[in-house]
Amino acid sequence: MDLTEAIYGRRAIRHYTDAPVPTTAVEQLIKAALQAPSATNQQPWAFGVVRGQEHLKQMSDRAKDYILVTLPRDLTLHHIADSLTRPETNVFHDAGTLIIIYAKPARFHPVEDCFLAAQNLMLAAHGLGLGTCPIGFARQWLDLPEIKHELGVPVRYTVVMPIVVGWPAAPAPSVPRREPEIVCWRETPGRGLSAVPFPFARPSPAPPSPG
C-alpha cells in the first residue's frame, strides 16, 4: 500500500468480523512496531498479546467495573458512564486480538517511543487490510499490578497503548481533521528571517458589518 494512502486511510475501527487474525500477522505487526525510532535507540518497549473474543469480553466487563468506579464524577462524562453500564458495551469492540504496548523503565522518553511504535503497528495493520483501535479506556485497568501479574507482565512495565486488531466488518467513515494551527513559519531568503504567506486555507474574514 502507498504510504500516503496508509496515513490518510487508517481509521479507528470499532466493528469487526469474527474471522481470526493469523498469528503470523500479529508477528508482522509487532515487527513493524519495532521499526519505530526511539530516543538514543533504547527500544524501551514490550508487547503483550491477548487473543480470544470471549476472553476479551470478560476482560472488558472487569475493566468496565473498574472504569465506572474510577471515572471522575464529571457531568460531561455522564454519557460515558451510561454506555459503560450497558452489558453489551465492550471496550474492546468485540475484537478477538488485543496487543498491549508496554514501556520499560528507560532514561529518555519511553512513553513517547511506545506511541511511535503504536502508530507503526496501526499503519502496518492497515496495510494488511486489518483494522485497529487504540483503547485508552482500558489503560488504567490493564496497568493495575494484579492485572499485570495475571498476564505475566513485569509490574515495572507501564501500559502505554492497548490496541485491538481485527478484520473490519465495514469501512469506517473518514473523520474530519481541523486545519493545522501554524503558530510560526519563518524562512531565511537571503539574510534574516522573513514571514512567508500562510500556506493553508485560512478562515474567510468576517463580512463587513452593515451600516
Ligand SMILES: Cc1cc2nc3c(=O)[nH]c(=O)nc-3n(C[C@H](O)[C@H](O)[C@H](O)COP(=O)(O)O)c2cc1C
Ligand atoms: C490515546 C488514544 C486513546 C484512544 N482511546 C480510545 C478508546 O478507548 N476507545 C475507542 O473506541 N477509541 C479510542 N481512540 C480512538 C480515537 O477516538 C480516534 O483515533 C479518533 O476519534 C480519530 O479517529 P480515526 O482514528 O479514525 O482517525 C483513542 C485514540 C488515542 C490516540
